[in-house]
Amino acid sequence: MAGAPPSAYIGLMSGTSMDGIDAVLVNFNNGQAELLQRQSIAYPDNVRNRLERVSQNEGTPDDLGELDHILGKLFGRAALEVIRSSPLSASDVAAIGSHGQTIRHKPEGQSPFTLQIGDPNLIAEMTGVTTVGDFRRRDMAAGGQGAPLVPAFHQAMFGDDSENRCIINIGGIANISWLPADKRQSTTGFDTGPGNALMDAWCLNQTGRHFDEDGHWAAEGRTDQALLSDMLTDAYFGQPAPKSTGKEKFNLAWIQTILHRHPDVLPSDVQRTLLELTVITIVRQLPSASGQRIFICGGGAKNPLLMKTLSLACNPMPVHATSELGVDPQWVEATAFAWLARQTLARQSGNLPAVTGAHGARILGAVYWP
Ligand SMILES: Nc1ncnc2c1ncn2[C@@H]1O[C@H](COP(=O)(O)OP(=O)(O)O)[C@@H](O)[C@H]1O
Ligand SMILES: [Mg+2]
Structure with missing residues (x-):
């Protein structure tokens, strides 16, 4: 393995259910996803309750900022945990794709927006691995719904x-x-x-x-x-x-x-x-x-x-x-964000304009270097 470029990717996903983080460590070979490690980490009750409140417009900017930090750390820990429990080390991981936690998704109207939190700066800092986040907003900037990806x-x-x-x-x-x-x-x-x-x-x-x-x-x-x-x-x-x-x-x-x-x-x-x-x-x-x-x-x-x-x-x-x-139902979405991070680093598009309604194919995501 010495000298070989890292080929493994981590995907971190937490969906609208706000149940917790699904984390996968995966290798992509010949169009196949080989799952090396996976882990589900439930949100602590107090975090979940705060998330629910903020997503119902009952939170303050302080709540939003603090949750962005708390989730960034939880996502970072989830990434460290899948690496630790696998035969690989962080240097074998090419990138982490982190979807973040959606707080609001309002793709219609004069000022469309979608908001995912879970600071990717923290994930990159904690893991030392290149992290890709903020996947949806480029598609939205190009006139798309930002979803589904x-x-x-x-x-x-x-x-x-x-x-x-x-x-x-x-x-x-x-x-x-x-x-x-x-x-x-x-x-x-x-x-x-x-x-x-x-x-x-x-x-x-x-x-x-x-x-x-x-x-x-x-x-x-x-x-x-x-x-x-x-x-x-x-x-x-x-x-x-x-x-x-x-x-x-x-x-x-x-x-x-x-x-x-x-x-x-x-x-x-x-x-x-x-x-x-x-x-x-x-x-x-x-x-x-x-x-x-x-x-x-x-x-x-x-x-x-x-x-x-x-x-x-x-x-x-x-x-x-x-x-x-070949992919267990629970891990498909997290694996998708590992794959989307791979697309980003390869400068390949991640959206399908026929799906999202964007004006064209776009390289998605923001990259946080290690
Ligand atoms: N054993 C089960 N019986 C019924 N529903 C379940 C079970 N396990 C999971 N679920 C449902 O799946 C949801 C989580 O699905 P998930 O794919 O993680 O959604 P999301 O992507 O929105 O987080 C739970 O909120 C629950 O509704
Ligand atoms: Mg979930």
């Missing part, structure tokens, strides 16, 4: 010449990437709307638990068709791509506003209806293409009731987990 990675890793594939990432928000076998067609992708965000928000509000483990609570309830129909009237679901969204839209207040019109629905029935909403909005927005197989990633893949409901709704299209394509 994972479709380029999905295309590179999971695209296939002989079949159309659809990758569905079910995090807090759900997004799909459609990967056509025919390379003359563009890869497309967008946020379909809520993934787990609404189910998580309702579960926390009603039971004090951050999520409905294995969908047990939803399984006690029944879908309320009137409530579901009302939820489906939200204009976002019919809006054409490019589009992206976040928890500033799909949150507890969104549920409560609609529930005012349906005051008698049982809490467990609301939970089941929210699960059905996630499934229906995904399935209705799937591109119609023959011979397509569907692969799921993100935390939603761990919810058996969600997966069963999705499989039934997609029938006869088969639904798999991305593990069948």
Whole structure:
């Protein structure tokens, strides 16, 4: 190995669920991602609560600045931890790609912006490894939504010449990437709307638990068709791509506003209806293409009731987990940001204009040298 340039990358991801950091150490060979180490680090409760408050506009500039620092350190520690528990050392790592924690994502309007925190200066300082952060804003500066960014990675890793594939990432928000076998067609992708965000928000509000483990609570309830129909009237679901969204839209207040019109629905029935909403909005927005197989990633893949409901709704299209394509569902997004950092250092673009709506392909991210 002596003298060989470092070929390993670290990806650090924390999504809209605000559950914690997914960290991977990965090698990219011949279009394949070889996972060398991975680690999930939950946010301490007080950090998560502060993040939730700030993201609901209840924080001060002090809160935002302090959280930027606290998360920078947590991300740095996560990177050090995956290196420490692997056979590699920091000098074997070419770069760290850190998505940061989204606090707000408002891609529309006169002054569009997206805000991720978790100071990359600290990550570079703590690890001594080149760190790439701030991936979304260059795309937005070029007129794009700044999201979703994972479709380029999905295309590179999971695209296939002989079949159309659809990758569905079910995090807090759900997004799909459609990967056509025919390379003359563009890869497309967008946020379909809520993934787990609404189910998580309702579960926390009603039971004090951050999520409905294995969908047990939803399984006690029944879908309320009137409530579901009302939820489906939200204009976002019919809006054409490019589009992206976040928890500033799909949150507890969104549920409560609609529930005012349906005051008698049982809490467990609301939970089941929210699960059905996630499934229906995904399935209705799937591109119609023959011979397509569907692969799921993100935390939603761990919810058996969600997966069963999705499989039934997609029938006869088969639904798999991305593990069948070589990447475990939990680590796809973190691996995507390792790959995006690699793109940045290679001066290759990371966005797909057909997905984000940007004026063109752009090299994404800001580089923090060691
Ligand atoms: N065993 C499980 N049962 C039900 N839901 C789960 C389970 N494990 C994870 N989840 C869901 O996945 C979410 C985290 O998914 P993740 O992909 O990390 O989302 P994000 O990218 O938004 O952080 C949790 O908030 C929860 O809703
Ligand atoms: Mg997460």
